[in-house]
Amino acid sequence: MKIPFGRPILGEAERAAVLKVMAGPQLVHGPAAKQFEADFGSYTGGHATSVSSCTTGLHLAYVHLGIVPGDEVIVPAQTHVATAHVVAHTGATPVFVDCDPETGNISAARIAKVLTPRTKAISVVHYLGLPVDMAPIMELARSRNLFVVEDAALSLGATYNGVHTGLIGDAGCFSFYPVKHITTSEGGMFVSRHQDIISRIEKLKSFGYDKQVGERTVPGHYDVNLLGYNYRLSEIACAIGVEQMKKLPRFLEQRAQNYAALKAALVDVAELRILASDGDAVRKGSHYCLAIVLADRIASKRREIIGSINGKGVGTSIYYPVPVPLTALYKNDLANVPEAFPNALRISQQSIALPVGPHLNPDDMKTVAQAVKAAILECRS
Numbered sequence: 001m002k003i004p005f006g007r008p009i010l011g012e013a014e015r016a017a018v019l020k021v022m023a024g025p026q027l028v029h030g031p032a033a034k035q036f037e038a039d040f041g042s043y044t045g046g047h048a049t050s051v052s053s054c055t056t057g058l059h060l061a062y063v064h065l066g067i068v069p070g071d072e073v074i075v076p077a078q079t080h081v082a083t084a085h086v087v088a089h090t091g092a093t094p095v096f097v098d099c100d101p102e103t104g105n106i107s108a109a110r111i112a113k114v115l116t117p118r119t120k121a122i123s124v125v126h127y128l129g130l131p132v133d134m135a136p137i138m139e140l141a142r143s144r145n146l147f148v149v150e151d152a153a154l155s156l157g158a159t160y161n162g163v164h165t166g167l168i169g170d171a172g173c174f175s176f177y178p179v180k181h182i183t184t185s186e187g188g189m190f191v192s193r194h195q196d197i198i199s200r201i202e203k204l205k206s207f208g209y210d211k212q213v214g215e216r217t218v219p220g221h222y223d224v225n226l227l228g229y230n231y232r233l234s235e236i237a238c239a240i241g242v243e244q245m246k247k248l249p250r251f252l253e254q255r256a257q258n259y260a261a262l263k264a265a266l267v268d269v270a271e272l273r274i275l276a277s278d279g280d281a282v283r284k285g286s287h288y289c290l291a292i293v294l295a296d297r298i299a300s301k302r303r304e305i306i307g308s309i310n311g312k313g314v315g316t317s318i319y320y321p322v323p324v325p326l327t328a329l330y331k332n333d334l335a336n337v338p339e340a341f342p343n344a345l346r347i348s349q350q351s352i353a354l355p356v357g358p359h360l361n362p363d364d365m366k367t368v369a370q371a372v373k374a375a376i377l378e379c380r381s
């Protein structure tokens with residue numbers, strides 16, 4: 001692909017940082033993790049602790065909460081399967097909610113309809129980097145004493161009323177998988193406004209040791225008081241993260257420019273609509289990608305349209321290919337029928353995610369737009 005959907009931008013700075021870790025004595029529990037967490041905390045304005053992925057971070061949020069079989073957690077239908085798996089791993093039941101058709105985000109009104117006395121938590125996904133309208137959700141959560149977990153995997157750089165995503169609810173997690181806003185190869189960050197939650201997550205991600213490595217008076221001596229995991233992030237990954245954080249403002253600026261250029265080039269195409277992911281004065285999006293939704297009359301041609309776009313050297317993706325409740329795994333639950341998730345289903349079946357990442361510039365956006373327009377013209381004939 002001349003224009004891949006995503007490409008990590010790693011350079012000399014990351015290479016030097018990795019070599020420095022490799023030359024030293026410490027591959028885990030070291031200064032790079034401390035630095036990455038401090039930098040991430042000050043960028044977002046909260047407390048942060050590194051984890052091995054967004055998925056493991058989200059899992060720890062529910063382990064911390066102590067949810068058990070019989071409990072229910074609200075999960076958006078239109079998300080990565082990880083958002084639901086982490087609930088299912090605890091034995092609790094994910095209760096899925098359809099999204100709004102314009103944005104792909106869930107809303108307080110839709111959540112309110114499926115709450116039961118068994119509901120313990122609400123998870124939200126800032127879909128494609130657009131912050132969910134959190135104020136009414138937080139109000140609902142407070143009135144019912146529910147914990148709010150933000151899956152912020154696609155929303156690094158996104159804010160709601162000036163507050164960074166991940167720090168509006170009780171806990172939030174970011175992903176550093178290669179095509180996300182920054183990468184550490186695999187990796188994630190758990191954030192919270194509450195230092196006591198972070199302190200507990202630090203123990204849970206490290207076997208449940210009562211004393212962290214730096215806190216031990218006798219080396220190697222600890223007791224264990226929590227059923228923990230090993231979900232830590234290595235010094236090598238954290239050293240890459242420190243360098244990526246320095247580049248983040250530039251990455252976000254490039255994404256915003258690319259998004260605006262591509263949106264302007266596609267806004268008049270009658271056969272598609274653009275998902276509203278860029279936000280407004282209250283919800284500042286992080287421009288993960290630009291998703292087009294094909295009109296119903298050409299929806300059955302999506303496969304050919306994608307083939308044509310890719311054939312012109314332009315990479316695409318689909319976020320996400322099947323609403324989670326309708327995947328083979330989750331559709332066994334009687335509540336998970338297509339009629340319950342019409343908006344998620346339409347986005348899954350009719351959308352195409354187009355690249356706007358910092359590996360591209362507004363000139364590349366012209367190529368992307370031309371490829372899309374030509375593909376749609378081809379399917380008319």
Ligand SMILES: *Cc1c(COP(=O)(O)O)cnc(C)c1O
Nearest residue numbers: 053054055080082153175176177
């Ligand atoms: C990528 C993604 C994840 C998974 O992140 P990992 O770091 O790969 O675990 C979870 N949720 C959403 C919304 C994602 O896009």
